[in-house]
Every structure is written in C-alpha cells, then in structure tokens.
Amino acid sequence: MVKSNRIDWVSTSWIMTAAFLCYTGMYAVRKSFLAGQYVDLGLGFDINPKTAMVISQVLGYMLSKFLGIKIISEMSPTKRTQWLIALVSFGLAMLAAFAVLPPNFKIIALFLNGLPLGIVFGAVMSYLEGRRNTELLAAALSATFIFSTGLVKTVGVILLQKYNVDEYHMPFVTGLLFFPFFILAVWMLKKSKKPNALDVAERSKRVPMNRKKRKKFLLENGWGFSGLVIIYILLTIIRDFRDNFVVEFWAELGYAQEPSLITISEIPVAIIVLLITALGILIRNNALAFNTGMLFTGLGAIVILLATSFFKQNLISPMVWMISSGIGIYLPYILFHCLLFERLIALLQYKGNVGFLFYTADALGYLGSVTVLLVKEIFNYNNSWVDFFIDLNIQTASAILLIVCATVWYFNRKSQRKANWENAQLQY
Secondary structure, three states: OHHHHHHHHHHHHHHHHHHHHHHHHHHHHHOHHHHOOOOOOOOOOOOOHHHHHHHHHHHHHHHHHHHHHHHHHHOOHHHHHHHHHHHHHHHHHHHHHHHHOOHHHHHHHHHHHHHHHOOHHHHHHHHHOOOOOHHHHHHHHHHHHHHHHHHHHHHHHHHHHOOOOOOOOHHHHHHHHHHHHHHHHHHHHHHOOOOOHHHHHHHOOOOOOOHHHHHHHHHHHHHHHHHHHHHHHHHHHHHHHHHHOHHHHHHHOOOOOOOHHHHHOHHHHHHHHHHHHHHHHHOOOHHHHHHHHHHHHHHHHHHHHHHHHHHHOOOOOHHHHHHHHHHHHHHHHHHHHHHHHHHHHHHHOOOOOHHHHHHHHHHHHHHHHHHHHHHHHHOOOOOOHHHHHHHHHHHHHHHHHHHHHHHHHHHHHHHHHHHHHHHHHHHO
C-alpha cells in the first residue's frame, strides 16, 4: 500500500510540474510583449498603440478559442504532443516577425502570434481532466494564470531596463528563454500516466465530443450552462483587463521603476487561490463540490466589491487593493478551470470532455474582453486606466452575484429531479 501511494504521489508531482512549465512557456510567448509600452509606435490612428496591440493579439487568441471548440473537443490523445509544439513554435516565430516588421505589420504579427496559442490550454488540460486529483493538477496549471503572467512580464521589464534589449525584440528574447522548459514539459506530459479505473468510476470517462454530442449537451443543459458562461465572460473581462494593463496600473500609482511589484503582488494571490482550489480534491461528492465552487465564486465577487470600494475611498493601499481584488478575480476564475466544469461533467455523468465547456466559455469571454477595449476607445474614455478598472470591477462583480444565485438554483433543481427519477425507477 505504501508503494502504491508513493507511485501516485510521484505521478501527481510529475504531471503538476509538467503542466506548470508547459503553460509558463506558452505565456512567455503570449504575454511577454505586455512588458513594453510602445509609446513611439506610430500607427496613424487615434488609438493608444498598446491598446491596439492588445486588441490585435486578443482577436487572434479569441479566434483560436472558437476554433478550439471543435479542435479540442475532437482532438485525439495521440496528436497532442505535435499540436503543442507546433502551436507554440509558430507563436514564437511571430514574435521574431514582430521584432523586425514595420509598425503596421507588427499589429498583424501579434494577431498571428495569438492565433495558435488559445488552443494550448485545452491540449494541456486534456492530460489532467477526469482524475480523482484533477483539482490539484489543474491548480498547478492555473498557477500560471497568476504567477507566470507576472513572471514573464518581470523578465521582460528586466531585459528592457537592465540589459537594454530593444523594446520590440524583448518579447522574442523572453519567449526564447522559456522555450527549452516548454519542450521539456511537453515531453513530461507525453510520458505521464493515464487515468485509471478508479478515476473513471468517480469522474466519468472522458471521450472526444463530436458535433452531435455537443448539440445534445446544449439541448439538455443549455440554460444552466449559459449562466456559467456569462459569469465566466465577466470574470474574463476583468481578469484580462487587469492582466493586460498591470504595468500601466503600477505606473499610474507611482511605481514605474519597481518591476518586481508585478510579480510580488501576485504571489499571495497565487498561494491563497491555489490552496483553496486544490482543496477541492477533499470533496468527493460532485454536487457538494460544484455548489462549494459556486459559493466561492459569489464570495469572490463580494471581495472585489469591498476591496475596490475601500481603495476608491483611500481606505487601503494600492498593494492591498491589487492583492485583494486579485484574489476576488482569480479565485472564481481558477475554480472554473480546476473544479466547476470538471465537477459539472462528473455530476451530470456526461460522457464527454471539459474541453468543449472551456472553449465555448473562453471564446465568448475573450470576445467580451475585446468588446470592452473597443468600447473604451470608441467612446473616448479619457479617465485613467486605474479609474476604468475601478468602474469595471464594481459593475461586473455586481452582475456576477446575481447570476451565481440563478445558476445554482437551476443545476440543483435539475440534479434533484434526476435523483427523484432514479429513485422512482428503483422502486418501480
């Protein structure tokens, strides 16, 4: 028995490390350009250059999410390694193009950089889902959303300030530094163990979902799933805005020369959020786990509202606000990746995969993120990045609270009806 437990522990640690390194490598290719500000980039349009670059890349990333609804839900396990290496290599090549192309073409290079990278998450997650310890494994993957995004931007700022790397070459250099770790991680994922019989019994078998199966899932669970998707869209909007413009936030708050704060402020967020989400493996009952995840989603929205209101009234410092609001944003966002979609599939005992759920929500989430950026520019919102983020936090968190209540009611009612029907069949 001891030997068996040790093998499980080693296997779990192996997969967690691989997932973390793999997605960190992807983030270095996707997020490193955000360390620059590109104020000298003449595009010939009345739009902030950094905003134009973010919109261009997110459009490509968003499109890949829509493509991923089909690609990931139908992807064969034997093709995952090739997909991962090809996707990230192409994204890195587009950063090389970004470094040397004229200004207007740099925008196109970033669009092409984002185009393949949105599919990476689903390919990595397919190694982790459907296991009794999926929450723990997915927590390691989700750590990259918080910690690694700050890490790669910190590396980018250090390359700019300490090593005088050109602002337009910095993203490629940063991505290249992390690329060997990415290749190592892909190899580790390929060698990782598959879910065993106990995993399948507790979490349901995970299989590709063709168009017919996807349509069937939506017909049977459309209203509740729509509620989850809307919550996820709102979380993506505030999370993405915070992530894309964190350098500008700290600059406006008077900390432009302290790039380490970008990473330092995310460390407590990562630790608190990931400890909470990883504890999901202790809840064996899928209905209880799902409801607990939704409870914490609502609590996250309350934390965002309180922290932002206190900061607006100068009752807390910028660091406390960034950490507190970060916890409120990332806790429910990570719960969707680690627990909510995973346990929903298990709760419904649906033979499919979380890839379809993720990519439907993700695609629409990034569409919402791009829409907010465009609205900000079109309506010429002239207040600071921090002021805009304050307003965004309050409005989205309020909406999330309302939708959480409705969605929990829907799925609990559906689950109770199913249980009553099964009991009636047994008595009959």
